[in-house]
Amino acid sequence: MAEFVLVAGAWLGAWAWDEVVPELRAAGHGAHPLTLSGVAERRSEPVGPQTHVQDIVSEVERRDLHGVVLVGHSYSGIPVGQAAERIGGRLARAVFVDSNVPAHGESFVSPWPEQGARVEADIAANGGFWPLPDTAELDDQGLSAEQLARFTRGATPHPGASLTDPAVLERPLGELPATYIKCLLDGPAPNPDVVELLKSDRWRLVEMNTGHWPMLSRPRELARILLEAAEA
DSSP: OEEEEEOOOOOOOGGGGGTHHHHHHHHTTTEEEEEEEEESGGSSSSTTTHHHHHHHHHHHHHOOOOEEEEEEGGGGGGHHHHHHHHHHGGGEEEEEOOOOOOOOOOOOTTOHHHHHHHHHHHHHHTTTTEOOOOOOGGGGOOOHHHHHHHHHHOOOOOEHHHHHHOOOOOSSSGGGGGEEEEEEGGOOSSOHEEEEEEEESTEEEEEEEEOOOOOHSSSSEEEEEEHHHHHH
């Protein structure tokens, strides 16, 4: 039995996995959606260096999970990638869902100086939080009107400190057993750093013909892919 720890990207809490979790549990596995500090029902909690990494590690240790499949979506690929090496032998596989991946000493914003500067300016102008995206940015991501409404109802501003926090890795990320899920409506190919990681024989690529939030747009298909990843 696998134990899935599911971490959604910026602005989203554990609720984003509501339609994925039952599919995983019905297949006989554990499923543990996690809200990170500073968002959703935990939005009052402070966020500093490595807070989100520790959130994930603490969840695994608190539940004494083994055979762990750590799933990181979008921004959360960065803390998930760091947590994956810190939980050691508890890890079975990491799954990155259309996500960023950590690089030692680099933050979420640092790979894209111009875009990162805009994000940092937005954070400074919004009390230390990254504001929600304009709904027009979600229009081409395969979300129905109902799914888009769920996003806007549940999303909360994201703590900016987590986006500028440099990652800490002790070994190459390519050494982890990992699956990368590329959502094609968000771009036809992974970012160059992911392309490089996919050269490792421990990484595999899976494509989904949907947008950046597949847990909302294609939850059953995503669950099936996660189940297959757990068996890889």
